[in-house]
Amino acid sequence: MNLAVAANENLAHTSNVLIYSAMAVYTLAFLAHIAEWVFGSRSAVGRTAAAITAPTAEPQKVTVTVATKGGGTAVLERPKVITRSTVGSRDVPDGPGAAGGSEQGDVYGRIAVGLTVLAFLLHAGGVLSRALSVERAPWGNMYEFSTTFGAVAVGTYLVLLTLKKNVRWIGLPLVTTILLDLGLAVSVLYTESAQLVPALHSYWLWIHVSCAIVSGAALYLGAVSTLLYLFRDSYETRLENPEGKQYNAFVSSILARTPSAASLDKFAYRINATVFPLWTFTIIAGAIWAEAAWGRYWGWDPKEVWSFITWVAYACYLHARATAGWKGRKAAYLALVAFGCYVFNYYGINIFVNGKHSYAGV
Amino acid sequence: MATTDTDATGAGPTADEGELGEAGSQLSTAPAEEAGQAVPGSFGGVRRPGALGAAQWLGREVIGWARWFWRQLTSMRVALLLLFLLSLAAIPGSLIPQESIDQLKTDDFKARHTTLTPIYEKLQLFQVYSSVWFSAIYLLLFISLIGCIVPRTWQFIGQLRGRPPGAPRRLTRLPAYTSWRTEAAPDEVLTAAGRVLKRRRFRTHATGGAVAAEKGYLREAGNLVFHVSLIVLLVSFAVGQLWKSDGSKLIVEGGGFANNLAQYDTVQSGPMFGPEDMAPFDFTLDEFTATYERSGPNKGTPRTFRADVTYHDGVDGPARKAVIKVNEPLEVSGYKVFLLQHGYAPVVTVRDGKGEVAYKGPVASLPLDGNLTENVVLKLGDYLDKNGKKDQTAYSGIFSPTVVPGRAMFSQSPELNNPMLFLTAYHGDLGIDSGIPQNVYQLDASKMKQYKAKDGKSPFKKLLVPGQTLTLPDGGGTLKFEGVKEWASFQIVHKPGISGALFGAIAALLGVAASLFIQRRRVWVRAQAQPDGTTLVEMAGLGRSESAKLPEELADLAVSLQADAPPAPEPETEPETDPAEAAEGARP
């Protein structure tokens, strides 16, 4: 018994060391990303990127060229499919990325990604050892929730990178917020590793909270993309009107290197739309748990209210996308409001409002 | 992660409708956006003179307005607005204490905010979720929802029974396009195309030298199922509220409960729930066990609570054993029995002034703090003084499961390590004969006299450990502290509509997933004989929105079709299919 306790305390200690190490490596990744952006702004492409916004003449093609067919040996060329984009869309190509074509910037960018991978491994190890030390899911209080949340957000980003999605631009904002998230976790929210009160003893803790964490982490990436979309969109709007006021050189140099507004918008929508069913499930699972634990599946407890508000806000966003006059910027504002609701439900409700959910152990 | 089929642009076909004509129509059942400006004013045109004319005009006007209002209410824009309002309206209830959730906190708030309270009460801010304005918003939303679902369902059924629209004249205008020449005859190509598309579960239809195909109807179905299940959810919720019964009962180990109104400590039921709806069942609490963290910073925090019970389902059901834990209620006869709270009940034997036993048994006491220091009250209505005269008597004081010598009476741990009972006593009129029901856990000593200590001035007090006996001054009687039992309180809930709500929730989940992950799209294949004897095969695709998946799928289809229509060697010139030309056409 005592041996086990000592082992657990060791693990808890290991977990803390890992989290601090991860923060150190994230800081290095942060600096490397900064270097990437700085070198990118000095490169020729970075400086002149603003000029390459005229529609390219080349249509997008499906470039997969070979496909085997049947069981035979015949190799057919995959037909070229010509695509046309939406009428009225801007057809602005994606920016060249943070490094802006500069080789040195690109090296720093790769270093940053490498460091992020290393930091993620440390981070994930920290979460795992915490879980082992308490012998349960590592999300029984705000400290654990924050660390796990961060790990899942970075993990999602890395998965998207491995799938060759155009997401490297998220690196800098992501690492910055992860540092903030972990900083808050280890300073303000820190809780010693311990067992849970009986109300949290349920397998629904695994299901409900893990879904909430995954939803939040993905929605966070969507929100970053939406925010950048708003900037990039007004940048593009200004470019369309060369006589009008333009952004200053610094801002232009950054915005010129990001993906196009259409790409950012699409990315954000895909994430939000994918997560919406998961968030719906999170709430349903919560209701089932509440039914088992408290004898009512819905009681307008503050946490429940804000989950509901978040859900309705995202439903609003999806409706807005389907309604002609509300696409684009207006829908983007709704998406940001919706994510704001998610964040408030986490920090605001846990810290400032007392409800049945307030055994979060701040 | 981001691998949905759906796309950025939402509703509406991507290419200009004018050019595509039929081809892009009815790709969804979303209501068409109206231009946006409301057209109030006269719906009736001219107003003929005379009473009849005026009546006709009025009728047309009323119907016109009603129609206009209905169209507004069921438009996507208003749905959006109502959704937004709903989320806004839910906010105050999470920040202001709610009567239905925490009456105590609400009363406390009211006591502290004397100026705000009347305003809040007028605005129903202490019961937001049953307020007029909150209800108005969600009822409007649900009317709008029904008004939206019904026509969309008809339209969708129409689309299911109809056929995919024929190929537009110029397939090159569509968002995804490919073409090649083959030696196969046009008829063969079209037959093969129909087969290939069917194999991929497209609905196909051949007209005028082309095959039209469509797939992904499940998206629309999913969307309708989702919206319908929202209504199912709301109705189940309402049923649950109207027919619910929710009560509580405190039971000392060895004690029991039978399900009838008289046995509840407190009970709240919905307006439609009557006593005849109470299912017969009963249970006894055999044993209650609690364990606590023994060390570390969270020492004393509860770790497990467990109640062992024996229950009977129905009037003469067999006795069964069960364990109730915090997350594991007992389910019996459509009721659920949850474990709420627990505490200690000191067991005492009280003898009156004549030496008769006035009370023998446990005194369930309510906790004052997390370490289960408890407030003890024992009221004795039938009690005789030493002369045999009626003299109602009450004991009151504190019970503490773990007293640490040298510290105050307040318990240092919720566990039973060193229990003590610290009591004083009163006699006189308990006020229970007036007929007004009293709280058994509270003593109103305003009409009673406290026993005095030997000095005749300070109040009588006595500290007891189990086995000890206290003797009241002047032969008022005795109380023996026999031992300690545990009690547990239970919430006993009957709430119908839960399975409906669960069903609705699952249907909503599946529906919304289908609606968001499935892409509805159309594909056309045209085969035309060319002057040089070859056949020109053209394929084009149109989705509800621009998607990277559509060209991929079109290419896959083309590869499959090329098995039956192999590409012929390219002639020197191919005017119609030159990609550069098509691209030029795309971006004038």
Ligand code: HEM
């Ligand atoms: C109770 C409130 C409502 C909620 C929570 C809700 C939620 C949703 C969600 C999440 C979607 C996204 C699915 C998708 O994009 O395909 C959606 C789509 C849709 N909703 Fe609602 N909805 C509500 C009420 C309404 C009402 C009142 C209407 C009718 C005016 C409506 C009409 C539609 C339509 C037409 C779509 C499909 C849009 C499209 O085809 O892209 N909804 N709804």
